[in-house]
Amino acid sequence: SQPPESDSLYQALGEQAGINRVVEALLYRIADDVRIAHHFADTDIARLQEKLQEQFCVEAGGPCEYTGDSMADVHAGFDLTEADFNALVEDLIAAMEAERLPVTVQNRLLQRLAPMRADIIYR
Numbered sequence: 001s002q003p004p005e006s007d008s009l010y011q012a013l014g015e016q017a018g019i020n021r022v023v024e025a026l027l028y029r030i031a032d033d034v035r036i037a038h039h040f041a042d043t044d045i046a047r048l049q050e051k052l053q054e055q056f057c058v059e060a061g062g063p064c065e066y067t068g069d070s071m072a073d074v075h076a077g078f079d080l081t082e083a084d085f086n087a088l089v090e091d092l093i094a095a096m097e098a099e100r101l102p103v104t105v106q107n108r109l110l111q112r113l114a115p116m117r118a119d120i121i122y123r
């Protein structure tokens with residue numbers, strides 16, 4: 001997807017430090033989420049954390065570069081379902097809620113990630 005035209009979402013998320021807190025909270029929620037935690041059993045979580053921090057920064061219009069692999073390549077072979085995807089989105093919302101981010105800000109980040117859905121499920 002195209003990068004956003006401004007960094008206002010990046011600012012609203014609390015810049016890189018705020019994004020990093022959301023990513024950390026998300027990873028804890030995933031680890032505790034019996035619906036999807038098993039998918040991450042063989043994952044290098046430190047790498048995942050770093051790539052998510054970069055990706056959310058880029059999507060929010062921040063001064064970052066995403067150095068991870070494409071969403072299609074990364075998720076290929078996991079055969080993820082809509083239910084898996086929705087579970088992760090729920091965990092992300094809960095993480096943003098815990099960081100007391102306004103719903104309008106939450107929704108702007110979710111809107112940026114939503115187009116990736118087709119590259120992530122049933123791969």
Ligand code: HEM
Pocket residue numbers: 036039040042043044047048051052055067068069070074075078080084085086088113114116117120
């Ligand atoms: C908006 C939704 C999602 C986004 C933005 C996203 C983003 C990412 C990113 C950035 C990476 C790291 C890429 C890299 O290492 O180069 C990754 C890896 C991974 N994602 Fe997702 N993901 C999403 C949904 C999901 C869902 C729903 C699942 C499963 C329930 C999932 C499972 C995984 C796993 C297991 C890995 C690690 C793969 C490996 O160990 O090689 N992802 N994802």
